[in-house]
Amino acid sequence: MSRVRADLLPHTRNPGAALDVRIAAAVERTARGFDFQFELAGQLGDIAWPEPAGAGRADRLWQHTCFEAFCAAPGASAYYEFNFSPSGSYAVYRFGGYRERLADPELATPPTISRREAGALLIIDVGLDATGLPRLRPTAPLEVALAAVIEGRDARVHHYALGHPGEQADFHDRRGFLLALPAFGGPAP
DSSP states (O other), X not given: OOEEEEEEEEOTTOSSSOOSEEEEEEEEEOSSEEEEEEEEEEOGGGBOOOOOOOSEEOSOGGGSSEEEEEEEOTTOSOEEEEEXXXXXXXXXEEESXXXXXXXXXXXXXXXXXXXXXXXXXXXXXXEEEOTTOXXXXXXXXEEEEEEEEEEBTTSOEEEEESOOOSSSOOTTOGGGOOEEEOOTTOOOO
């Protein structure tokens, strides 16, 4: 198993004053899917946090504070998008190409989304069982993008990602799938 960790960068066109928040994200392949972790540090009181809702599907999570992962096979145009809200809600989408939404796949079990504080850090842990998603076989390497949408208490939405290849925030841009994730049990990149 190999864990890949990186800092998420704010988009230069985030609205208004920048939030004083630093975000790091990590992903690790598991035999059944993925473990994601998002660590936030800074002025966490400036973030609008969604109310707890329990584990259930919901759309439009990206309009408020949520964490996202995009996964694709190297060189393929098809990809999956996962949205994880600190409320416990989640979304899964399958795309055939750039923003070409094909389906909303069902997961065998809802992801586990937990929130914990560790000193000056707020950590969001996500466990995702992807066994029902054949394009994400644990035996295949993947290209991954990790991102965060952070809503400020002033209702402005800020975008963070591994990289921002375009002038506008666009997590679907394959040039932003910057992490090479080996197959489960494979060597670290």
